[in-house]
Amino acid sequence: MKKLLSHAPVFLWLQGLTFLCFGYLMSTPIWHGMDGEILCEAHALNQNPWSMLGHLGFYFSQPILQLAFLLEYRVFGLDTAGYIGVNLFVHACNAFIIYMLVHMLFPRKNMAMLAASLFALGVGSYGKTFMNIYQLESLMVAGFHLLVLYVFIRNDFRYGGKVLSWFYALGLILFVLAGMTKATSFSLILSLAAYKAFFNPWRKGKVLLSADLLVLIVVGILMYYAQNLWGYRDPTVFHVEDAPRHYTLLSVKNIFRYLNLMFFPMQQSPILETSPGWLVFLFHARRVIRIFLTLSIISYSFFGFVFGSKAIRFFIAWTFITLLPFTAHTDTGLWLNLSHLYLTSLGLCVILAAGVDGTKGLLKARRRLRYTPYLLPLVFVVMSLSLTWKLNNSNRIKAAQQQAVTMRKMVAASCR
Numbered sequence: 001m002k003k004l005l006s007h008a009p010v011f012l013w014l015q016g017l018t019f020l021c022f023g024y025l026m027s028t029p030i031w032h033g034m035d036g037e038i039l040c041e042a043h044a045l046n047q048n049p050w051s052m053l054g055h056l057g058f059y060f061s062q063p064i065l066q067l068a069f070l071l072e073y074r075v076f077g078l079d080t081a082g083y084i085g086v087n088l089f090v091h092a093c094n095a096f097i098i099y100m101l102v103h104m105l106f107p108r109k110n111m112a113m114l115a116a117s118l119f120a121l122g123v124g125s126y127g128k129t130f131m132n133i134y135q136l137e138s139l140m141v142a143g144f145h146l147l148v149l150y151v152f153i154r155n156d157f158r159y160g161g162k163v164l165s166w167f168y169a170l171g172l173i174l175f176v177l178a179g180m181t182k183a184t185s186f187s188l189i190l191s192l193a194a195y196k197a198f199f200n201p202w203r204k205g206k207v208l209l210s211a212d213l214l215v216l217i218v219v220g221i222l223m224y225y226a227q228n229l230w231g232y233r234d235p236t237v238f239h240v241e242d243a244p245r246h247y248t249l250l251s252v253k254n255i256f257r258y259l260n261l262m263f264f265p266m267q268q269s270p271i272l273e274t275s276p277g278w279l280v281f282l283f284h285a286r287r288v289i290r291i292f293l294t295l296s297i298i299s300y301s302f303f304g305f306v307f308g309s310k311a312i313r314f315f316i317a318w319t320f321i322t323l324l325p326f327t328a329h330t331d332t333g334l335w336l337n338l339s340h341l342y343l344t345s346l347g348l349c350v351i352l353a354a355g356v357d358g359t360k361g362l363l364k365a366r367r368r369l370r371y372t373p374y375l376l377p378l379v380f381v382v383m384s385l386s387l388t389w390k391l392n393n394s395n396r397i398k399a400a401q402q403q404a405v406t407m408r409k410m411v412a413a414s415c416r
Contacts, residue, residue: 018092026081031399042073067078087130095120124345127388128338144178194317251327319347
């Protein structure tokens, strides 16, 4: 507990940084129909909370989500600023877990601080995840995901991966809660398997046949079976006649499309209509840029696995693994959802922080040049903040349109 309290200034720093840079999002009215439906569902549940156990809502049917939205509704009512504020708070908490995770794996406090700060500033995900009420699910899933990972790795460090420890019991509880919000359990298992593969030889233990991982796999299979029987499942994008080969090739394509979007967040959007000429020029040159980006990503991934440290290898693997659940969410790839990059962006933030930390060490003797490595992360921060600002302005325009105004009036009338 004392060690955890010693990191309290970092927690406060990340909360302050998040609200300082993104607090203005709280003043944007409801504009998305899904947010309106969620408020109506929360109002219905507020009349009879016990109905939550058998309720299938418009967007959420998982009990943890229903309870979260119900509590928010009881506190904030129709004041959407509170909902977005909770999103920002949860996002900053996720950034703090990242700080603890990176500090445990490397461990370099300055590097962990930089990685967590970049994540808090939306580098790689660009603020899309906390702009809507319904995005609380993504934030909660990410929080559970990171907590499970941290607790299991901490259990491995402190107790050698013992199944009979309170750390492991806590990790199992969090793993079940994560499965009750969204079915990303297997990407979490793969992330833990990657950690075992890279770190367990150093710890002189079994790699993929360790008891703690096997128990987690069994629980994951049981959770998946239960969700198939009783849970809500989104319909698949693909039809029955689509061949598995088509699905596999499209998934591989979408992985690199998403990774390109993380480095070069430009795709067809109404925002381009009000963008400066040089941005429009970059957009038209996107195919050439994406080819070189893809080659760079493949090259860095290969050499990172061959020559990188265990932690670098783990976060490279993390980047690909956390994208897998979203690779089939579009059948064309013409438009990708930035929100799906939320967990994946951790890999980019860690790689940027590791690059800065290593390069700064090489330039230690040169006082004038030792801070130049920060220029690259700064470019990503400026890109993230400016894109978030543009996205929010676009949302404000949508909120002022008659369709959104009518939707807000209908929500207010139904929640009386």
